[in-house]
Amino acid sequence: MRLKHLAAQAPAFLWALIILLLTGLPGNYFPEIKSFWDWLSPDKVVHLAMFGIFTFLLFFGNRAYFLKGNQRSLSVLFIGTGIAFGGLTELLQALVFVGRDGNYYDFFANTAGTIAGTLLFQLLLTKKLKKRNSGLNNY
Numbered sequence: 001m002r003l004k005h006l007a008a009q010a011p012a013f014l015w016a017l018i019i020l021l022l023t024g025l026p027g028n029y030f031p032e033i034k035s036f037w038d039w040l041s042p043d044k045v046v047h048l049a050m051f052g053i054f055t056f057l058l059f060f061g062n063r064a065y066f067l068k069g070n071q072r073s074l075s076v077l078f079i080g081t082g083i084a085f086g087g088l089t090e091l092l093q094a095l096v097f098v099g100r101d102g103n104y105y106d107f108f109a110n111t112a113g114t115i116a117g118t119l120l121f122q123l124l125l126t127k128k129l130k131k132r133n134s135g136l137n138n139y
Contacts, residue, residue, distance in 0.1 A: 012057035016085065019050050023089045044109040047086075050136030052120065053114030055082040059121035066125050068130075079118055086110025 058078040065071050086107055094102025 008061040009058070010061075012061055015050075015057055016127070017090060019054060019085075020092075023093055024097045024100065026097075044105060047106050047109035048113035048116060051082055051086055051110045052117035053113075054085065055079070055117030056112045056118075056121050058082070059115060063125070066121075067128070075118070079114060082114030082117065083111050084112060110113050121139065 056079060058081060059066070059075075062074060062078075065074060086095075087110075089110065090102040090104075090107045092102075093100035093106075
Protein backbone atom coordinates (compact mmCIF):
# COMPACT_ATOMS: atom_id res chain seq x y z
CA MET A 1 0.00 0.00 0.00
CA ARG A 2 2.87 2.40 0.76
CA LEU A 3 4.38 1.82 -2.69
CA LYS A 4 1.06 2.76 -4.28
CA HIS A 5 0.95 5.94 -2.19
CA LEU A 6 4.51 6.86 -3.19
CA ALA A 7 3.69 6.26 -6.84
CA ALA A 8 0.69 8.58 -6.53
CA GLN A 9 2.96 11.32 -5.16
CA ALA A 10 5.66 10.81 -7.82
CA PRO A 11 4.35 13.54 -10.18
CA ALA A 12 4.40 16.13 -7.38
CA PHE A 13 7.94 15.19 -6.33
CA LEU A 14 9.13 15.20 -9.94
CA TRP A 15 7.57 18.63 -10.44
CA ALA A 16 9.28 19.83 -7.23
CA LEU A 17 12.63 18.78 -8.70
CA ILE A 18 11.83 20.66 -11.90
CA ILE A 19 10.99 23.77 -9.83
CA LEU A 20 14.31 23.50 -7.99
CA LEU A 21 16.14 23.15 -11.29
CA LEU A 22 14.38 26.14 -12.85
CA THR A 23 14.77 28.36 -9.81
CA GLY A 24 18.44 27.42 -9.52
CA LEU A 25 19.39 28.45 -13.05
CA PRO A 26 21.36 31.69 -13.29
CA GLY A 27 18.92 34.52 -13.66
CA ASN A 28 20.98 37.48 -14.78
CA TYR A 29 18.79 37.82 -17.88
CA PHE A 30 15.54 38.04 -15.90
CA PRO A 31 14.12 41.53 -15.39
CA GLU A 32 14.46 42.97 -11.88
CA ILE A 33 11.22 43.74 -10.07
CA LYS A 34 11.46 47.04 -8.22
CA SER A 35 7.90 47.80 -7.16
CA PHE A 36 4.77 46.01 -6.07
CA TRP A 37 2.95 46.81 -9.32
CA ASP A 38 5.65 45.08 -11.36
CA TRP A 39 4.80 41.78 -9.70
CA LEU A 40 2.31 41.02 -12.48
CA SER A 41 5.23 40.50 -14.86
CA PRO A 42 5.57 37.23 -16.81
CA ASP A 43 8.11 36.04 -14.23
CA LYS A 44 5.48 36.20 -11.48
CA VAL A 45 2.95 34.38 -13.65
CA VAL A 46 5.52 31.61 -14.10
CA HIS A 47 6.00 31.39 -10.32
CA LEU A 48 2.24 31.27 -9.85
CA ALA A 49 1.89 28.50 -12.43
CA MET A 50 4.79 26.42 -11.08
CA PHE A 51 3.45 26.39 -7.55
CA GLY A 52 -0.15 26.03 -8.65
CA ILE A 53 0.79 22.87 -10.55
CA PHE A 54 2.90 21.61 -7.64
CA THR A 55 0.10 22.02 -5.10
CA PHE A 56 -2.51 20.60 -7.46
CA LEU A 57 -0.33 17.51 -7.96
CA LEU A 58 0.01 17.08 -4.19
CA PHE A 59 -3.76 17.11 -3.83
CA PHE A 60 -4.35 14.99 -6.94
CA GLY A 61 -2.00 12.28 -5.70
CA ASN A 62 -4.24 11.94 -2.64
CA ARG A 63 -7.59 12.42 -4.36
CA ALA A 64 -8.91 9.10 -2.99
CA TYR A 65 -8.80 10.54 0.54
CA PHE A 66 -10.67 13.64 -0.55
CA LEU A 67 -13.35 11.65 -2.39
CA LYS A 68 -14.12 9.85 0.88
CA GLY A 69 -14.79 13.08 2.75
CA ASN A 70 -13.43 16.38 3.95
CA GLN A 71 -9.75 16.10 4.82
CA ARG A 72 -8.92 19.43 6.44
CA SER A 73 -5.65 18.29 8.01
CA LEU A 74 -4.37 17.02 4.66
CA SER A 75 -5.38 20.31 3.02
CA VAL A 76 -3.53 22.31 5.66
CA LEU A 77 -0.49 20.06 5.19
CA PHE A 78 -0.43 20.51 1.41
CA ILE A 79 -1.01 24.27 1.54
CA GLY A 80 1.72 24.56 4.17
CA THR A 81 4.02 22.42 2.04
CA GLY A 82 3.47 24.64 -1.00
CA ILE A 83 4.10 27.84 0.95
CA ALA A 84 7.15 26.41 2.73
CA PHE A 85 8.59 25.09 -0.54
CA GLY A 86 8.02 28.51 -2.12
CA GLY A 87 9.90 30.11 0.75
CA LEU A 88 12.67 27.53 0.52
CA THR A 89 13.22 28.21 -3.18
CA GLU A 90 13.52 31.94 -2.47
CA LEU A 91 15.98 31.31 0.37
CA LEU A 92 18.03 29.04 -1.88
CA GLN A 93 18.06 31.74 -4.54
CA ALA A 94 19.20 34.33 -2.01
CA LEU A 95 21.82 32.22 -0.24
CA VAL A 96 22.93 29.29 -2.42
CA PHE A 97 22.19 29.56 -6.14
CA VAL A 98 24.74 31.57 -8.09
CA GLY A 99 23.36 34.45 -10.13
CA ARG A 100 19.96 34.38 -8.40
CA ASP A 101 18.37 36.62 -5.81
CA GLY A 102 15.54 35.77 -3.45
CA ASN A 103 12.56 38.04 -3.79
CA TYR A 104 9.52 38.73 -1.58
CA TYR A 105 7.34 39.25 -4.63
CA ASP A 106 8.36 35.84 -5.98
CA PHE A 107 7.42 34.34 -2.61
CA PHE A 108 4.03 36.06 -2.80
CA ALA A 109 3.54 34.70 -6.33
CA ASN A 110 4.54 31.22 -5.10
CA THR A 111 1.97 31.50 -2.32
CA ALA A 112 -0.70 32.73 -4.73
CA GLY A 113 0.08 29.73 -6.95
CA THR A 114 -0.29 27.41 -3.98
CA ILE A 115 -3.70 28.87 -3.25
CA ALA A 116 -4.69 28.73 -6.93
CA GLY A 117 -3.68 25.05 -7.17
CA THR A 118 -5.70 24.31 -4.04
CA LEU A 119 -8.77 26.12 -5.37
CA LEU A 120 -8.52 24.37 -8.72
CA PHE A 121 -8.38 20.97 -7.02
CA GLN A 122 -11.32 21.87 -4.76
CA LEU A 123 -13.34 23.02 -7.77
CA LEU A 124 -12.70 19.81 -9.68
CA LEU A 125 -13.35 17.72 -6.58
CA THR A 126 -16.68 19.45 -6.00
CA LYS A 127 -17.71 18.80 -9.60
CA LYS A 128 -16.70 15.14 -9.31
CA LEU A 129 -18.62 14.70 -6.05
CA LYS A 130 -21.74 16.40 -7.48
CA LYS A 131 -21.58 14.17 -10.54
CA ARG A 132 -21.15 11.06 -8.41
CA ASN A 133 -23.97 12.05 -6.06
CA SER A 134 -26.35 12.91 -8.88
CA GLY A 135 -25.68 9.49 -10.42
CA LEU A 136 -26.61 7.82 -7.12
CA ASN A 137 -29.90 9.73 -6.95
CA ASN A 138 -31.02 8.37 -10.31
CA TYR A 139 -31.36 4.83 -9.01
